[in-house]
Amino acid sequence: LSDDDVPSARLKQIIDKSYGSFRDVRVTPVKPLVDGLHVLELFHGPTFAFKDVALQFLGNLFEYLLEQRPGKKLTVVGATSGDTGSSAIQGLRGKKGVECFIMYPDGRTSPIQEQQMITVLDPNVHNIALGGTFDDCQRVVKELFADSGFRDEYSLAAVNSINWARILAQTVYYVHAYLQVTAPAEPGSPPPKVSFSVPTGNFGDILAGWYAKQMGLPIERLIVATNENDILHRFWSAGDYSKSAVTQTLSPSMDIQISSNFERFLFHMGGDSTDDLAKLMHGFEATGKLEPSEALLAACRSQMVSERISDKEVLETIADVHLRHNGYTLDPHSAIGVAAAKRHLSTEVPMVCLACAHWAKFKSAVTSALGAEAMDGKALPEPLASLHTLETRVKRLPNSTGAVQQFIRESV
Structure with a gap:
């Protein structure tokens, strides 16, 4: 945003007003997790x-x-x-x-x-x-x-x-997370890299990370972590982007088959050609199936990888992290990011998993993972409880x- 859009002083006021009510002074803090992973807590705002x-x-x-x-x-x-x-x-x-x-x-x-x-x-x-x-x-x-x-x-x-303003605001926490898990490089050395595992439904959150990378953030790997509504994983793994029925899962915010922001990514991967994208998307709308060229598929695979996480794996991940990390509790969507990240561990590059929501928004699923006895001591925070x-x-x-x-x- 330039001063012609919003004067700098007023932009600062808007930012302060927007994040002054967050429950953590860092707004989006990064915390250590199991297996050398980190978790980027994005749930400290008013709706968790x-x-x-x-x-x-x-x-x-x-x-x-x-x-x-x-x-x-x-x-x-x-x-x-x-x-x-x-x-x-x-x-x-x-x-x-x-x-x-x-x-x-x-x-x-x-x-x-x-x-x-x-x-x-x-x-x-x-x-x-x-x-x-x-x-x-x-x-x-x-x-x-x-x-x-x-x-x-x-x-x-x-x-x-x-x-677009949604995506713009979301690029910021990738930079903030990077700064929290890295130290400045020695003079003459390349900057350290970080990888991100992103629970993905409508593709906006991971697209923000990709734009951050295009702006120069040293990102090693971006992981598209899907649930059983796996149209994006099918695209990356098999070139199959075809519509199917939406399946209800333990991660309802990701129960999506058509990812709106994926069009933006395809536009860039296709050389920023509006004509080519229009032809591709018109074909998808007419037939329910995308027909990517080998070049387009290869370009997408050069930028991101994908993983599909089942409900069973979600419950196992919530239970595992809770057991091994002092009762730390993931919500089902965040668990998808963690489960996907575990398949891409590296001792050299930090892996940050995006935690999309507070567990209290999905108490039933978390109870299924941990059992009623473990949940007895977990009170819902206000105002959710009331x-x-x-x-x-x-x-x-x-x-x-x-x-x-x-x-x-x-x-x-």
Whole structure:
């Protein structure tokens, strides 16, 4: 961001406001883990999930930009598989001139994830439980933006990682993590390298790491760590990027088959050709299968590797880390990053695993891993512990872009 976008002094105020409420003064601290691994804790924000890092900043950035445009209003729309929604709501609730509409797949988030959204009763917050999967929610968002008349009439803005500001904010914690696990190189020596294992669904988080590498951060390896919805792993391992049914897993925020930000990565790997990318994606939309060239596949494989982690391995990893590291508790998504990282251990290059959420958001899965007795001494932190006592408000809608458009018209 240049001074023409946001003056430096005001940007500093926005940053301070965005991260002043985080529960750790380091905002995104790195801590040692088992087997020489490190864990980058991204869950110290208001909703206990990594999305807070970007969305607290984005909410305050929206507020600043609206201040520069008196009378301007925004209608923010977003799709969530669990964490983006509550983080966006916390970043936008009560913001003057902003109406916030969040769609989530009805019955496909954890109970706490849903409660974090629907217990926010601010007049400018509108939760939609859509009858479908996250991919359906994401499709509706894209179709809303593709309708130019509707988009312009309601001044639509995005909070998903299709919004570039989301990716921009997430690059920062890769740099911060690097500085926490390395020492300055001796004069004349190359800078030390670090690898990152990233639980991956919509591809935004690992794309931020790739952009950090392109800006000069010395990254050795980026690991695309998927759950059983393994379309990305199938691409890297076998060149197969084809749609299939979404499987419900212990890591619901990654229960995705179509990764929006993957298009951006393919654009760069294909030589930044918009024509080639358009042809590739039109073919995917028509047939449900991507047809990458050997050159494109090789380019992708030169930048990242992938691993697929089953629910069984998730539970085993949570239990193993808890047993061997003084009761440290991973959530299911973070466990996927750790399990994938264990397949790429190195004594020379530090490996940082991104911890995407606090275990308390997925108590049922963690209980399955550790057992009820081990969970007896683990109290849910506030405000999560009290969410079930609060009043709720949600609109249940069919899987229809028209139905969502009508609800927005009635609400704004």
